[in-house]
Amino acid sequence: MIEVNGVSKSYGRLEVLKDISLQVEAGQVVAIVGPSGSGKSTFLRMLNGLESFSGGSIKIDGHDLSLPRELHQVRKEVGMVFQQFNLFPHLTVGRNVTIAQRLVLKESKAAAEERARRLLARVGLQEKWASYPSQLSGGQQQRVAIARALAMEPKVMLFDEATSALDPELVGEVLDVMRSLAADGMTMLVVTHEMGFARNVADRVLFMDAGRIAADGPPALILDKPKDERLIQFLRRIGNHERPDHAVQPV
Amino acid sequence: MNFSLVWEARWLILDSFVVTLYLSASAVVGGTVVGMIVALLRQFGLRPLNLLLRAYVELFRGTPLLMQLFFIYFGLPLVNVSVDRFWAAFIALTCFTSAYVAEVFRSGIEAIPRGQSEAATALGMGFFHRFFWIIAPQALRVSLPPLIGVYVSVIKDTSLATVVGYNELTRRAMELMLRFGHPLEFFITVALLYFAICYPISKLSERLERKLTPSAR
Numbered sequence: 396m397i398e399v400n401g402v403s404k405s406y407g408r409l410e411v412l413k414d415i416s417l418q419v420e421a422g423q424v425v426a427i428v429g430p431s432g433s434g435k436s437t438f439l440r441m442l443n444g445l446e447s448f449s450g451g452s453i454k455i456d457g458h459d460l461s462l463p464r465e466l467h468q469v470r471k472e473v474g475m476v477f478q479q480f481n482l483f484p485h486l487t488v489g490r491n492v493t494i495a496q497r498l499v500l501k502e503s504k505a506a507a508e509e510r511a512r513r514l515l516a517r518v519g520l521q522e523k524w525a526s527y528p529s530q531l532s533g534g535q536q537q538r539v540a541i542a543r544a545l546a547m548e549p550k551v552m553l554f555d556e557a558t559s560a561l562d563p564e565l566v567g568e569v570l571d572v573m574r575s576l577a578a579d580g581m582t583m584l585v586v587t588h589e590m591g592f593a594r595n596v597a598d599r600v601l602f603m604d605a606g607r608i609a610a611d612g613p614p615a616l617i618l619d620k621p622k623d624e625r626l627i628q629f630l631r632r633i634g635n636h637e638r639p640d641h642a643v644q645p646v
Numbered sequence: 647m648n649f650s651l652v653w654e655a656r657w658l659i660l661d662s663f664v665v666t667l668y669l670s671a672s673a674v675v676g677g678t679v680v681g682m683i684v685a686l687l688r689q690f691g692l693r694p695l696n697l698l699l700r701a702y703v704e705l706f707r708g709t710p711l712l713m714q715l716f717f718i719y720f721g722l723p724l725v726n727v728s729v730d731r732f733w734a735a736f737i738a739l740t741c742f743t744s745a746y747v748a749e750v751f752r753s754g755i756e757a758i759p760r761g762q763s764e765a766a767t768a769l770g771m772g773f774f775h776r777f778f779w780i781i782a783p784q785a786l787r788v789s790l791p792p793l794i795g796v797y798v799s800v801i802k803d804t805s806l807a808t809v810v811g812y813n814e815l816t817r818r819a820m821e822l823m824l825r826f827g828h829p830l831e832f833f834i835t836v837a838l839l840y841f842a843i844c845y846p847i848s849k850l851s852e853r854l855e856r857k858l859t860p861s862a863r
Contacts, residue, residue: 443768470770481765485783494779495769540765547769 396421396551396582397442401451404437411437412448413606419584421550424577426593426614427586429603430629435586438603439553442584443473456550471499474544478556480536482528482543488515489524492543500547507546514542518572534565541572552576554585590633594618602626651826652835662818663839669814670801670843672736677743677800678793684748685755689777699748706745712806714738719810735807735814739800746796754789755781787858794851798844805840815839 397419404412412434419425427435440446442453444466453460458469483491492511496502502510515521518538520531528536537557544552554573558566570592577583577596587593593600593614600617602610602625610623621627652659684699706714719734729737758781766776805816819836823829 445764445767467770467772470768473768475765475768477761477765477768479759479761481759481761483762483765483780483784485787495766495771498775498779499770543769 396423396456397584398454399442399451400453402441402448402453403450404434404441404446404448411606412441414451415606415608416451417601417608417611419582421582422580423599424581424583424597425585425599425601426597427584427601427603428588428590428593428629429601429609430632433603434606435603436555439555439584439586440475442551442553443470443475445475471547472549473551473553474547474549475553475555476537476540476544476557478560480528480533480540480560482536482540484528486527487524488520488526488528488531488539491528491539492546495543496546510546511542514545515539517545517575518542519568532565533561534568537561537569538572541569541576545576551582551584554583554587556586556588558587558589588633590618590630602629604629647831648828649831649835651822651828652831655822655826655832658818658822659815659835659839662813662815665813666801666804666815666839667843669732669735669739669804669807669812673739673743673800673804674797676736676740677747677796680740680744681747682751684744685751686777688748688752689755689773689781703745703748706741707749711738711742711803712809714742715806715810731807731810731812734810735804735812739804739807742803743796743800746799747793750789750792750796751785754785754787757788758784790858791851791855794847794854798847798851801843801847802840 397417399415399417402412402415403410415438427439429435437446441448442455442460444460448460455469456472458465458472460466460469482488483494486494489508489511492514493502493504493507496507496510497504500507512521512524515524518541520535520538520542523531523535523539528539531539541557557573558569561569566589570589573583573585573592574596585592585597595614597614600610600612600614601608602617602621602623604623604625610617610621610626617626618630621630684702688696688699715734715738718738719729719731722729722734762780762784763776766780771780804814807814808817808820811817815836819832823832826832
Protein backbone atom coordinates (compact mmCIF):
# COMPACT_ATOMS: atom_id res chain seq x y z
CA MET A 396 0.00 0.00 0.00
CA ILE A 397 2.80 2.40 0.93
CA GLU A 398 6.28 2.18 -0.58
CA VAL A 399 8.92 4.62 0.53
CA ASN A 400 12.33 4.33 -1.04
CA GLY A 401 15.37 6.26 0.11
CA VAL A 402 13.61 9.52 0.93
CA SER A 403 15.45 12.47 2.47
CA LYS A 404 14.58 15.99 3.47
CA SER A 405 16.57 18.95 4.72
CA TYR A 406 15.84 22.48 5.80
CA GLY A 407 18.88 24.30 4.50
CA ARG A 408 21.83 22.53 6.09
CA LEU A 409 19.73 20.69 8.63
CA GLU A 410 18.94 17.19 7.49
CA VAL A 411 15.66 16.18 9.14
CA LEU A 412 15.11 12.89 7.33
CA LYS A 413 17.88 10.66 6.10
CA ASP A 414 17.41 7.94 3.52
CA ILE A 415 14.12 6.55 4.81
CA SER A 416 12.74 3.36 3.29
CA LEU A 417 9.56 1.66 4.37
CA GLN A 418 6.92 -0.73 3.09
CA VAL A 419 3.49 -0.88 4.65
CA GLU A 420 0.96 -3.54 3.66
CA ALA A 421 -2.75 -2.84 3.36
CA GLY A 422 -4.48 -3.23 6.70
CA GLN A 423 -1.34 -2.75 8.73
CA VAL A 424 -1.37 -0.46 11.76
CA VAL A 425 2.00 1.15 12.24
CA ALA A 426 2.83 3.18 15.34
CA ILE A 427 5.67 5.67 14.91
CA VAL A 428 7.39 6.65 18.14
CA GLY A 429 10.50 8.59 18.99
CA PRO A 430 11.78 11.72 20.69
CA SER A 431 10.52 15.11 19.54
CA GLY A 432 12.52 16.46 16.65
CA SER A 433 13.25 12.97 15.37
CA GLY A 434 11.30 13.68 12.15
CA LYS A 435 8.23 11.51 12.79
CA SER A 436 5.69 14.22 12.02
CA THR A 437 7.64 15.47 9.03
CA PHE A 438 7.74 11.94 7.67
CA LEU A 439 4.02 11.47 8.18
CA ARG A 440 3.18 14.81 6.54
CA MET A 441 5.28 13.79 3.58
CA LEU A 442 2.99 10.88 2.88
CA ASN A 443 0.17 13.17 1.73
CA GLY A 444 2.32 15.86 0.23
CA LEU A 445 2.08 18.44 3.03
CA GLU A 446 5.88 18.32 3.11
CA SER A 447 8.06 18.03 0.08
CA PHE A 448 10.89 15.51 -0.10
CA SER A 449 14.17 15.38 -1.91
CA GLY A 450 15.56 12.24 -3.43
CA GLY A 451 13.97 8.83 -3.39
CA SER A 452 10.36 8.04 -4.13
CA ILE A 453 7.06 7.58 -2.35
CA LYS A 454 4.28 5.50 -3.83
CA ILE A 455 0.88 5.13 -2.23
CA ASP A 456 -1.52 2.63 -3.71
CA GLY A 457 0.56 2.79 -6.88
CA HIS A 458 0.46 6.59 -7.16
CA ASP A 459 3.80 8.34 -7.36
CA LEU A 460 3.80 11.33 -4.98
CA SER A 461 6.36 13.30 -6.94
CA LEU A 462 3.92 13.79 -9.84
CA PRO A 463 1.52 16.70 -9.27
CA ARG A 464 -1.44 14.96 -10.88
CA GLU A 465 -0.92 11.82 -8.82
CA LEU A 466 -0.47 13.90 -5.69
CA HIS A 467 -4.04 15.12 -5.99
CA GLN A 468 -5.22 11.53 -6.25
CA VAL A 469 -3.14 10.53 -3.25
CA ARG A 470 -4.69 13.27 -1.12
CA LYS A 471 -8.11 11.87 -1.87
CA GLU A 472 -7.00 8.42 -0.76
CA VAL A 473 -5.05 9.40 2.31
CA GLY A 474 -6.88 10.85 5.30
CA MET A 475 -5.09 12.85 7.94
CA VAL A 476 -5.89 13.70 11.54
CA PHE A 477 -3.94 16.55 13.14
CA GLN A 478 -2.81 17.24 16.67
CA GLN A 479 -4.75 20.51 16.73
CA PHE A 480 -7.87 18.96 15.10
CA ASN A 481 -8.04 21.80 12.54
CA LEU A 482 -11.79 21.64 12.17
CA PHE A 483 -13.23 24.49 10.16
CA PRO A 484 -14.55 26.81 12.90
CA HIS A 485 -16.94 28.71 10.65
CA LEU A 486 -18.81 25.56 9.59
CA THR A 487 -21.13 23.30 11.54
CA VAL A 488 -20.06 19.76 12.35
CA GLY A 489 -22.27 18.48 9.54
CA ARG A 490 -20.74 20.88 7.02
CA ASN A 491 -17.24 20.02 8.21
CA VAL A 492 -17.87 16.41 7.28
CA THR A 493 -19.70 17.09 4.01
CA ILE A 494 -17.77 19.99 2.47
CA ALA A 495 -14.90 18.03 0.92
CA GLN A 496 -17.25 15.31 -0.28
CA ARG A 497 -19.25 17.97 -2.09
CA LEU A 498 -16.31 19.97 -3.48
CA VAL A 499 -13.74 17.27 -4.17
CA LEU A 500 -15.73 14.09 -4.73
CA LYS A 501 -18.68 16.01 -6.25
CA GLU A 502 -21.13 13.99 -4.21
CA SER A 503 -24.77 15.00 -4.19
CA LYS A 504 -25.95 16.80 -1.09
CA ALA A 505 -28.11 13.87 -0.03
CA ALA A 506 -25.35 11.30 -0.48
CA ALA A 507 -22.80 13.45 1.34
CA GLU A 508 -25.12 14.05 4.26
CA GLU A 509 -26.11 10.42 4.48
CA ARG A 510 -22.46 9.39 4.69
CA ALA A 511 -21.65 12.17 7.16
CA ARG A 512 -24.47 11.10 9.48
CA ARG A 513 -23.33 7.51 9.34
CA LEU A 514 -19.75 8.47 10.18
CA LEU A 515 -20.75 10.84 12.96
CA ALA A 516 -22.85 8.06 14.43
CA ARG A 517 -19.81 5.82 14.21
CA VAL A 518 -17.75 8.24 16.32
CA GLY A 519 -20.72 8.72 18.64
CA LEU A 520 -21.54 12.31 17.73
CA GLN A 521 -24.63 12.12 15.54
CA GLU A 522 -26.47 14.58 17.79
CA LYS A 523 -23.82 17.26 17.21
CA TRP A 524 -24.72 17.74 13.54
CA ALA A 525 -25.73 21.39 13.89
CA SER A 526 -23.13 22.38 16.50
CA TYR A 527 -20.07 24.47 15.78
CA PRO A 528 -16.60 23.11 16.64
CA SER A 529 -16.14 25.70 19.39
CA GLN A 530 -19.11 24.16 21.21
CA LEU A 531 -17.43 20.74 21.42
CA SER A 532 -14.80 19.36 23.78
CA GLY A 533 -11.35 18.58 22.42
CA GLY A 534 -12.09 14.88 22.30
CA GLN A 535 -15.33 15.48 20.43
CA GLN A 536 -13.58 17.80 17.98
CA GLN A 537 -10.97 15.18 17.26
CA ARG A 538 -13.65 12.55 16.68
CA VAL A 539 -15.36 14.88 14.22
CA ALA A 540 -11.98 15.39 12.53
CA ILE A 541 -11.67 11.61 12.17
CA ALA A 542 -15.17 11.42 10.69
CA ARG A 543 -14.29 14.27 8.32
CA ALA A 544 -11.22 12.39 7.08
CA LEU A 545 -13.16 9.11 6.77
CA ALA A 546 -15.81 10.84 4.67
CA MET A 547 -13.35 10.83 1.79
CA GLU A 548 -13.28 7.02 2.03
CA PRO A 549 -9.50 6.95 2.33
CA LYS A 550 -7.44 3.81 1.96
CA VAL A 551 -4.83 5.05 4.42
CA MET A 552 -5.26 7.12 7.58
CA LEU A 553 -2.44 9.20 9.06
CA PHE A 554 -2.65 10.31 12.69
CA ASP A 555 -0.23 13.05 13.69
CA GLU A 556 -0.15 12.99 17.49
CA ALA A 557 -3.92 12.92 17.45
CA THR A 558 -4.25 12.75 21.23
CA SER A 559 -1.37 14.99 22.31
CA ALA A 560 -3.42 18.17 22.59
CA LEU A 561 -6.17 16.51 24.62
CA ASP A 562 -6.86 16.59 28.33
CA PRO A 563 -5.94 13.18 29.74
CA GLU A 564 -9.54 12.20 30.45
CA LEU A 565 -10.46 12.80 26.78
CA VAL A 566 -7.70 10.71 25.27
CA GLY A 567 -9.56 7.42 25.71
CA GLU A 568 -12.57 8.32 23.56
CA VAL A 569 -10.32 9.20 20.61
CA LEU A 570 -8.17 6.10 21.03
CA ASP A 571 -11.37 4.02 21.10
CA VAL A 572 -12.33 5.33 17.68
CA MET A 573 -8.83 4.69 16.36
CA ARG A 574 -8.89 1.18 17.77
CA SER A 575 -12.21 0.39 16.08
CA LEU A 576 -10.82 1.69 12.79
CA ALA A 577 -7.82 -0.60 13.15
CA ALA A 578 -10.12 -3.51 13.88
CA ASP A 579 -11.99 -2.78 10.64
CA GLY A 580 -8.79 -3.26 8.69
CA MET A 581 -7.88 0.36 7.91
CA THR A 582 -4.25 0.93 6.97
CA MET A 583 -3.00 3.35 9.62
CA LEU A 584 0.19 5.22 10.40
CA VAL A 585 0.05 6.67 13.87
CA VAL A 586 2.60 9.07 15.29
CA THR A 587 1.96 8.78 19.00
CA HIS A 588 3.23 9.03 22.53
CA GLU A 589 0.63 6.55 23.72
CA MET A 590 2.72 3.48 24.32
CA GLY A 591 -0.38 1.57 25.39
CA PHE A 592 -1.88 2.12 21.97
CA ALA A 593 1.35 1.19 20.23
CA ARG A 594 1.60 -1.99 22.28
CA ASN A 595 -2.00 -3.17 22.08
CA VAL A 596 -3.27 -1.97 18.72
CA ALA A 597 -0.32 -1.58 16.37
CA ASP A 598 0.96 -4.51 14.32
CA ARG A 599 4.28 -2.82 14.02
CA VAL A 600 6.27 -0.11 15.76
CA LEU A 601 8.78 2.20 14.12
CA PHE A 602 11.24 3.96 16.35
CA MET A 603 12.57 7.12 14.74
CA ASP A 604 15.64 8.90 15.96
CA ALA A 605 17.58 11.79 14.41
CA GLY A 606 15.82 11.47 11.05
CA ARG A 607 16.25 7.71 10.67
CA ILE A 608 14.18 4.66 11.34
CA ALA A 609 16.30 3.22 14.13
CA ALA A 610 14.14 0.20 14.91
CA ASP A 611 11.23 -1.49 13.18
CA GLY A 612 9.30 -4.56 14.25
CA PRO A 613 6.32 -5.96 16.13
CA PRO A 614 5.47 -4.10 19.36
CA ALA A 615 6.45 -6.98 21.62
CA LEU A 616 9.93 -6.95 20.15
CA ILE A 617 10.45 -3.20 19.95
CA LEU A 618 8.88 -2.11 23.21
CA ASP A 619 9.63 -5.08 25.46
CA LYS A 620 12.96 -6.36 24.18
CA PRO A 621 14.57 -3.22 22.79
CA LYS A 622 18.10 -3.68 21.48
CA ASP A 623 18.91 -0.24 20.12
CA GLU A 624 20.63 1.80 22.83
CA ARG A 625 18.74 5.00 22.02
CA LEU A 626 15.45 3.18 21.99
CA ILE A 627 16.20 1.82 25.46
CA GLN A 628 17.00 5.33 26.62
CA PHE A 629 13.86 6.70 25.00
CA LEU A 630 11.63 4.10 26.62
CA ARG A 631 13.22 4.70 29.98
CA ARG A 632 12.83 8.45 29.62
CA ILE A 633 9.11 8.32 28.92
CA GLY A 634 8.87 5.82 31.78
CA ASN A 635 6.21 3.96 29.93
CA HIS A 636 7.35 0.41 30.02
CA GLU A 637 4.36 -1.21 31.60
CA ARG A 638 1.72 1.45 31.48
CA PRO A 639 -1.80 0.13 30.88
CA ASP A 640 -3.68 1.17 27.79
CA HIS A 641 -5.61 4.33 28.57
CA ALA A 642 -8.86 3.37 27.01
CA VAL A 643 -9.09 -0.17 28.21
CA GLN A 644 -8.48 0.70 31.81
CA PRO A 645 -9.23 4.37 32.35
CA VAL A 646 -7.40 5.62 35.38
CA MET B 647 -26.72 81.91 14.01
CA ASN B 648 -29.50 81.81 11.51
CA PHE B 649 -30.61 78.42 10.39
CA SER B 650 -33.64 79.62 8.43
CA LEU B 651 -31.43 79.91 5.37
CA VAL B 652 -30.40 76.30 5.83
CA TRP B 653 -34.04 75.32 6.06
CA GLU B 654 -34.80 77.15 2.83
CA ALA B 655 -31.96 75.34 1.09
CA ARG B 656 -32.98 71.98 2.54
CA TRP B 657 -33.82 70.36 -0.78
CA LEU B 658 -30.52 71.38 -2.29
CA ILE B 659 -28.69 70.00 0.72
CA LEU B 660 -30.72 66.81 0.74
CA ASP B 661 -30.05 66.35 -2.95
CA SER B 662 -26.28 66.50 -2.43
CA PHE B 663 -26.60 64.32 0.66
CA VAL B 664 -27.98 61.63 -1.63
CA VAL B 665 -25.12 62.28 -4.04
CA THR B 666 -22.61 61.77 -1.23
CA LEU B 667 -24.34 58.55 -0.20
CA TYR B 668 -24.23 57.36 -3.79
CA LEU B 669 -20.54 58.17 -4.24
CA SER B 670 -19.70 56.58 -0.88
CA ALA B 671 -21.57 53.39 -1.67
CA SER B 672 -19.95 53.17 -5.11
CA ALA B 673 -16.47 53.68 -3.66
CA VAL B 674 -17.07 51.15 -0.88
CA VAL B 675 -18.28 48.51 -3.31
CA GLY B 676 -15.59 49.27 -5.91
CA GLY B 677 -12.82 49.44 -3.31
CA THR B 678 -13.91 46.20 -1.70
CA VAL B 679 -14.13 44.28 -4.95
CA VAL B 680 -10.76 45.52 -6.22
CA GLY B 681 -9.13 45.16 -2.79
CA MET B 682 -10.25 41.56 -2.45
CA ILE B 683 -9.05 40.71 -5.93
CA VAL B 684 -5.67 42.19 -5.01
CA ALA B 685 -5.60 40.15 -1.79
CA LEU B 686 -6.58 36.99 -3.66
CA LEU B 687 -3.92 37.51 -6.34
CA ARG B 688 -1.30 37.93 -3.64
CA GLN B 689 -2.14 34.46 -2.37
CA PHE B 690 -0.75 32.89 -5.52
CA GLY B 691 2.72 33.78 -4.25
CA LEU B 692 4.14 34.69 -7.66
CA ARG B 693 7.03 37.03 -7.11
CA PRO B 694 6.66 39.49 -10.02
CA LEU B 695 2.91 39.67 -9.47
CA ASN B 696 3.39 40.30 -5.76
CA LEU B 697 5.85 43.08 -6.43
CA LEU B 698 3.39 44.73 -8.77
CA LEU B 699 0.53 44.42 -6.31
CA ARG B 700 2.61 45.71 -3.46
CA ALA B 701 3.65 48.68 -5.58
CA TYR B 702 -0.02 49.36 -6.27
CA VAL B 703 -0.94 49.20 -2.60
CA GLU B 704 1.98 51.34 -1.49
CA LEU B 705 1.38 53.90 -4.22
CA PHE B 706 -2.21 54.54 -3.22
CA ARG B 707 -1.57 54.37 0.50
CA GLY B 708 1.53 56.51 0.31
CA THR B 709 0.17 59.49 -1.62
CA PRO B 710 -2.59 61.93 -0.62
CA LEU B 711 -6.04 61.14 -1.97
CA LEU B 712 -6.24 64.75 -3.07
CA MET B 713 -3.28 64.24 -5.44
CA GLN B 714 -4.82 61.05 -6.75
CA LEU B 715 -8.02 62.94 -7.55
CA PHE B 716 -6.05 65.59 -9.43
CA PHE B 717 -4.02 63.05 -11.33
CA ILE B 718 -7.04 61.12 -12.47
CA TYR B 719 -9.21 64.14 -13.27
CA PHE B 720 -6.52 66.10 -15.09
CA GLY B 721 -4.20 63.28 -16.10
CA LEU B 722 -6.51 60.77 -17.78
CA PRO B 723 -7.75 63.29 -20.39
CA LEU B 724 -4.11 63.78 -21.43
CA VAL B 725 -4.00 60.14 -22.51
CA ASN B 726 -7.34 60.60 -24.28
CA VAL B 727 -9.47 58.98 -21.59
CA SER B 728 -12.24 61.37 -20.80
CA VAL B 729 -13.62 61.15 -17.31
CA ASP B 730 -16.49 63.13 -15.95
CA ARG B 731 -16.47 64.35 -12.38
CA PHE B 732 -18.26 61.35 -10.95
CA TRP B 733 -15.94 58.87 -12.66
CA ALA B 734 -12.82 60.74 -11.60
CA ALA B 735 -13.98 60.74 -7.99
CA PHE B 736 -15.13 57.14 -8.22
CA ILE B 737 -11.88 55.84 -9.73
CA ALA B 738 -9.67 57.70 -7.28
CA LEU B 739 -11.70 56.65 -4.25
CA THR B 740 -11.89 53.06 -5.48
CA CYS B 741 -8.13 52.78 -5.94
CA PHE B 742 -7.46 54.49 -2.62
CA THR B 743 -9.96 52.31 -0.74
CA SER B 744 -8.86 49.10 -2.43
CA ALA B 745 -5.29 49.61 -1.21
CA TYR B 746 -6.52 49.67 2.40
CA VAL B 747 -9.03 46.87 1.90
CA ALA B 748 -6.31 44.69 0.36
CA GLU B 749 -4.06 45.22 3.37
CA VAL B 750 -6.81 44.60 5.91
CA PHE B 751 -7.86 41.47 4.09
CA ARG B 752 -4.30 40.23 3.73
CA SER B 753 -3.66 40.51 7.45
CA GLY B 754 -7.00 38.77 8.01
CA ILE B 755 -5.84 35.91 5.82
CA GLU B 756 -2.53 35.74 7.66
CA ALA B 757 -4.36 35.54 10.98
CA ILE B 758 -5.92 32.21 9.97
CA PRO B 759 -3.85 29.34 11.40
CA ARG B 760 -1.91 27.34 8.84
CA GLY B 761 -3.61 24.18 10.02
CA GLN B 762 -6.82 25.33 8.32
CA SER B 763 -5.23 25.37 4.92
CA GLU B 764 -3.38 22.12 5.65
CA ALA B 765 -6.54 20.33 6.74
CA ALA B 766 -8.28 21.45 3.56
CA THR B 767 -5.31 20.36 1.47
CA ALA B 768 -5.27 16.97 3.18
CA LEU B 769 -8.94 16.60 2.22
CA GLY B 770 -7.97 17.03 -1.42
CA MET B 771 -9.22 20.61 -1.79
CA GLY B 772 -7.40 22.72 -4.38
CA PHE B 773 -6.33 26.37 -4.17
CA PHE B 774 -9.68 27.94 -5.08
CA HIS B 775 -11.72 25.61 -2.89
CA ARG B 776 -9.43 26.33 0.02
CA PHE B 777 -9.50 30.06 -0.54
CA PHE B 778 -13.20 30.59 -1.13
CA TRP B 779 -14.64 28.01 1.26
CA ILE B 780 -12.17 27.83 4.11
CA ILE B 781 -9.82 30.81 4.26
CA ALA B 782 -11.81 33.75 2.90
CA PRO B 783 -14.91 33.28 5.08
CA GLN B 784 -12.78 33.17 8.22
CA ALA B 785 -10.55 36.04 7.08
CA LEU B 786 -13.62 38.14 6.33
CA ARG B 787 -14.88 37.61 9.86
CA VAL B 788 -11.58 38.75 11.34
CA SER B 789 -11.36 41.67 8.92
CA LEU B 790 -14.86 43.01 9.36
CA PRO B 791 -14.25 45.53 12.18
CA PRO B 792 -11.16 47.13 10.58
CA LEU B 793 -12.89 46.98 7.20
CA ILE B 794 -15.77 49.04 8.53
CA GLY B 795 -13.23 51.51 9.86
CA VAL B 796 -11.91 51.90 6.32
CA TYR B 797 -15.44 52.43 5.03
CA VAL B 798 -16.07 55.23 7.52
CA SER B 799 -12.92 56.99 6.31
CA VAL B 800 -14.04 56.62 2.72
CA ILE B 801 -17.37 58.24 3.44
CA LYS B 802 -15.61 61.23 4.95
CA ASP B 803 -13.05 61.29 2.16
CA THR B 804 -15.76 61.69 -0.47
CA SER B 805 -15.74 65.34 0.62
CA LEU B 806 -12.45 65.69 -1.26
CA ALA B 807 -14.32 65.16 -4.53
CA THR B 808 -15.18 68.81 -4.08
CA VAL B 809 -11.89 69.71 -5.71
CA VAL B 810 -12.89 68.24 -9.05
CA GLY B 811 -16.19 70.03 -8.81
CA TYR B 812 -18.37 67.05 -8.06
CA ASN B 813 -21.54 68.31 -6.42
CA GLU B 814 -21.48 66.28 -3.24
CA LEU B 815 -22.33 67.56 0.21
CA THR B 816 -19.23 69.63 0.94
CA ARG B 817 -19.29 71.25 -2.49
CA ARG B 818 -22.93 72.17 -2.04
CA ALA B 819 -22.20 73.73 1.36
CA MET B 820 -19.45 75.84 -0.17
CA GLU B 821 -21.68 77.03 -3.00
CA LEU B 822 -24.45 77.96 -0.59
CA MET B 823 -22.00 79.78 1.63
CA LEU B 824 -20.58 81.73 -1.29
CA ARG B 825 -24.04 82.77 -2.41
CA PHE B 826 -25.72 83.46 0.94
CA GLY B 827 -22.93 83.81 3.48
CA HIS B 828 -23.49 82.23 6.89
CA PRO B 829 -20.68 79.68 6.50
CA LEU B 830 -20.99 78.24 10.01
CA GLU B 831 -24.65 77.35 9.69
CA PHE B 832 -24.12 75.52 6.42
CA PHE B 833 -21.00 73.71 7.51
CA ILE B 834 -22.47 72.69 10.85
CA THR B 835 -25.44 71.21 9.01
CA VAL B 836 -23.24 69.35 6.59
CA ALA B 837 -20.93 68.09 9.34
CA LEU B 838 -23.97 66.74 11.20
CA LEU B 839 -25.08 64.95 8.09
CA TYR B 840 -21.68 63.25 7.71
CA PHE B 841 -21.82 62.36 11.37
CA ALA B 842 -25.29 60.91 10.91
CA ILE B 843 -23.88 58.44 8.37
CA CYS B 844 -20.59 57.62 10.04
CA TYR B 845 -21.55 57.36 13.69
CA PRO B 846 -24.02 54.45 13.35
CA ILE B 847 -21.51 52.60 11.18
CA SER B 848 -18.75 53.05 13.77
CA LYS B 849 -21.13 51.81 16.46
CA LEU B 850 -21.96 48.80 14.36
CA SER B 851 -18.25 48.06 14.01
CA GLU B 852 -17.78 48.24 17.78
CA ARG B 853 -20.62 45.83 18.34
CA LEU B 854 -19.31 43.44 15.73
CA GLU B 855 -15.87 43.56 17.28
CA ARG B 856 -17.25 42.66 20.68
CA LYS B 857 -19.32 39.89 19.15
CA LEU B 858 -16.53 38.42 17.06
CA THR B 859 -13.48 38.61 19.32
CA PRO B 860 -14.27 36.77 22.57
CA SER B 861 -14.45 33.31 20.99
CA ALA B 862 -13.02 31.93 17.79
CA ARG B 863 -16.48 31.88 16.30
